[in-house]
Amino acid sequence: MENITKQSPLGSNNVSPAPPPLPGTATNCQRKGLFMMNNGSTRRQNSCASTATRDLWDRLFNGGYRADVTIKTDNGGIIYAHANVLGMASPVLRGMLKRAKSFGQKKTISIRGAPYDAVRVFIRFLYSSCYEKEEMEEFVLPLLVLSHAYAVPQLKRICEQQLEHVLLTIENLIDVFQLSLLCDVPRLMLICHGMIIRNFKAVSSTEGWKTMKKSHPALEKELVESIIDEENMQKEKIRKKNERKIYLELCEAMEALVHIYRDGCRTIGPHDKDFKEDQPPCNYVACKGIELLVRHFAGCKLRVPGGCIHCKRMWQLLELHSRLCDDSDTCRVPLCSNFKEKIKKQSKKDEIKWQILVKKLLRTKRIHGGSGPSFNSISS
Numbered sequence: 001m002e003n004i005t006k007q008s009p010l011g012s013n014n015v016s017p018a019p020p021p022l023p024g025t026a027t028n029c030q031r032k033g034l035f036m037m038n039n040g041s042t043r044r045q046n047s048c049a050s051t052a053t054r055d056l057w058d059r060l061f062n063g064g065y066r067a068d069v070t071i072k073t074d075n076g077g078i079i080y081a082h083a084n085v086l087g088m089a090s091p092v093l094r095g096m097l098k099r100a101k102s103f104g105q106k107k108t109i110s111i112r113g114a115p116y117d118a119v120r121v122f123i124r125f126l127y128s129s130c131y132e133k134e135e136m137e138e139f140v141l142p143l144l145v146l147s148h149a150y151a152v153p154q155l156k157r158i159c160e161q162q163l164e165h166v167l168l169t170i171e172n173l174i175d176v177f178q179l180s181l182l183c184d185v186p187r188l189m190l191i192c193h194g195m196i197i198r199n200f201k202a203v204s205s206t207e208g209w210k211t212m213k214k215s216h217p218a219l220e221k222e223l224v225e226s227i228i229d230e231e232n233m234q235k236e237k238i239r240k241k242n243e244r245k246i247y248l249e250l251c252e253a254m255e256a257l258v259h260i261y262r263d264g265c266r267t268i269g270p271h272d273k274d275f276k277e278d279q280p281p282c283n284y285v286a287c288k289g290i291e292l293l294v295r296h297f298a299g300c301k302l303r304v305p306g307g308c309i310h311c312k313r314m315w316q317l318l319e320l321h322s323r324l325c326d327d328s329d330t331c332r333v334p335l336c337s338n339f340k341e342k343i344k345k346q347s348k349k350d351e352i353k354w355q356i357l358v359k360k361l362l363r364t365k366r367i368h369g370g371s372g373p374s375f376n377s378i379s380s
Helices: 002-006 051-063 083-089 091-099 116-128 133-149 153-167 173-182 186-198 207-215 217-262 287-299 309-324 336-343 348-369
Strands: 034-036 042-044 069-072 078-081 106-110
Touching: 051 116, 078 083, 078 116, 083 091, 083 116, 091 106, 116 133, 133 153, 133 173, 153 186, 173 186, 173 207, 186 217, 207 217, 217 287, 217 309, 217 348, 287 309, 309 336, 309 348
Parallel strands: 069 106
Antiparallel strands: 034 042, 069 078
16 A cells, blocks of 8 residues: 555646546446446346346356355355356456366365455356445445456446445545555546545545544645645635736726727717717726726826825826837827836836736736727827
8 A cells, every 4th residue: 555655646746637537338237137327327238148148147156056166255255156257257366266276176266355245246246247236335345446456347347437426425535545546446536536625624534534544644644735735726726816807907997098098988088079978888897997097186186106096006007008008109198108208217126027017918918808909099
């Protein structure tokens, strides 16, 4: 387990990507000719093997007719099986049978580390590819381990599907996560990891987490670090989202400023603009706010920079416009050319800050509507 922990995908990439799709629908049938679907519903089996044939294989296993293999399990359990069936269904069992010693006409092998009933369900699956729903619910974890250890990919796929869609809970989440690492089930590992991140508070109070913390502290530490990284990523996403929102509002403010001084808007605009009573509503989102700011700026007695927070905002918008404007000589926004001259005298530190702002503003404009109105206010 320690070796697997060190090679865990969480160590190299703390982001949990979306799990890939399963490699097709598994033929996990039940008795009476029914297949279990991914969503838990059932349908009539569509298989080259009839129900009667499957029942025949079940009877062969249950009856042990001419069985030539004895399988020993934990607590003295014994299961009788047929070497030809086991060898064809599992290459690992085939190798074990070749090395097994014979006692009379029977060979004996051992399958340890799983409950007797789980081993019996596993061996039965090798015969008929069938299982009972109740048995799968009870033994899905040992069946996942057995299917991996003895190279039975069909059963392994079924266990993965059952855990993903039906049997995965907060209580068994940590156990399933550790087994998905041990049994090389990357899709299930990603699903478990994402579920741990989303439900960390509940998961960290389970017995599975406490046991893992004692037996595999390195894995527990790795999980905690990945959760912290995920939280930091979410915070960074929120920060960038808020930042984009601010830049977008600045873009809208620049366009509204140009619109007011170039075209005019209902009751405010250039002195040579004729306003019509039936003028249609303005389509600029920030126009109303900029209009109020312009009216305040025109009548404020503390208009000097730093004297009034509203005027300070207006000064900043005017300077930002001048940095975005390509032709200040013909621009109708006030003080555009004056700010162009002021820019030449600014310190390098202030200039770098403004350049970064302008660069991000232009990038936001390209992303959210590159074909929108220009920041220039050239009279037509």
